[in-house]
Amino acid sequence: MEFDYEVLIIGGGPAGLSAAMSLGRLSRTALVCDDNRPRNAPSTHVNNFPSQDGIHPAEWRKKTRKDLEKYKTIGFFEGAVLSVHKVDQGFVAQLSSGATRNFKKVILAYGIQDKLLSAPGFKELWGKSIFHCPFCHGFEVRGASLGLIANGELAAHGLPMIYGLSKDLILFTNGKANLSEDLQETLRGRNVEVIEEPIDHLIYEGEVLKVVVLIDGQKKERDALFVAPIFPFQSKSPIGESLGCEKTELGFYKVGERGETTVKGVFAAGDNMTMMQSVLLACASGVAAAAGVIFSLVSEDFHG
Known part of the structure; x- marks a missing residue:
């Protein structure tokens, strides 16, 4: 099986962009797919983030995307991932552009969809x-x-x-x-x-x-x-479930220490896998998931 990229990152928010940076720093190839539905779009500021306290969420994403430009192994697709299927030793993803791409690993970084009360206002x-x-x-x-x-x-x-x-x-x-x-x-x-x-x-x-x-x-x-949140949390995409990733009663993907879900080769990062939800913590979980992916990739490269 020939691979277009080593890693598919679904989601271009804090978790996905942080995962991409870690992968880029180890010169691993990854495609970040972003359909531009950030959870914090209604907010005008990111807080509790050292050196970035008060920055507009869109400005933070813009600056982070700029930082990623020096990592030439990282690509971007502005659109949705419609489906992902496990095939042989990798994954095949169908993009909203109509293109099909092959990957070795997947990081689910698409976050959750807030459930709001229906009361007007x-x-x-x-x-x-x-x-x-x-x-x-x-x-x-x-x-x-x-x-x-x-x-x-x-x-x-x-x-x-x-x-x-x-x-x-x-x-x-x-x-x-x-x-x-x-x-x-x-x-x-x-x-x-x-x-x-x-x-x-x-x-x-x-x-x-x-x-x-x-x-x-x-x-x-x-x-x-x-x-207070309304349980269970609802993921922004059904791709994890379609791959067979198990969830907790609260609606989070079950992950191990390095962010791997119950499906080998599929990792999760950000708000879809923890109650500890903030931009900074999403970044941290993105780094952790990327580290898990990198450890898996380098072990496969080294040991064959």
Whole structure:
């Protein structure tokens, strides 16, 4: 089987670009396929990233692509990977351009698709006044009137962190609350209001949240909301599943220490394989997956 590239990287975000850089530095050939659907597209900044704190996500990708230009073994395809099939000792990928390419290894770096509440205003404010990560966005709204949309164990996990940002906090369970007696007592002691009435819609001006309107007509003024994830996470592409990669109950690809999935030769990096989700951590997992790929490639080269 003749190979066009050694590695297929599906996804041109932090994980995919970081994997490409590591592969380039060891002069391994790789094709980065990017269909331009970044998860952080609604956001205007990347935070909690040393030397890049506050940079626009699109600018970060542009700069990283520029850095990759010196690695001549790395190619780019602007489009989607429609399918990947395991054949003999490698993989055959069908690209949205109609072309077919052969690879030795695959890195799934296409991330996840956020599941948003259907309440009007939610999609419009996502990444602007509504956030999923306090590490990424909490500093900018510290001391503001905040809301956390969560229930059960996820509420218990998120409340201390959001309360640490602002004591003016409301917990929206968006339905019947499932909270332990101890947690309810703690919330009463901290003057954190718990609202079970489902959210009907949001009132906002531009990108700024003003009011959370409940189904019964109640209105709660809030400056920003944090939202617990809706499980299971949904990958942006079904390619991993089509290859037979196993997932956890939370929707993440099962991976080993070097990022290899349950299918030999297929690796995963970024938000599709861990709850630790940020640009910096996606970069780290991309480097780890690339290291796993490189170790496999050089071992095959050396031992035959």
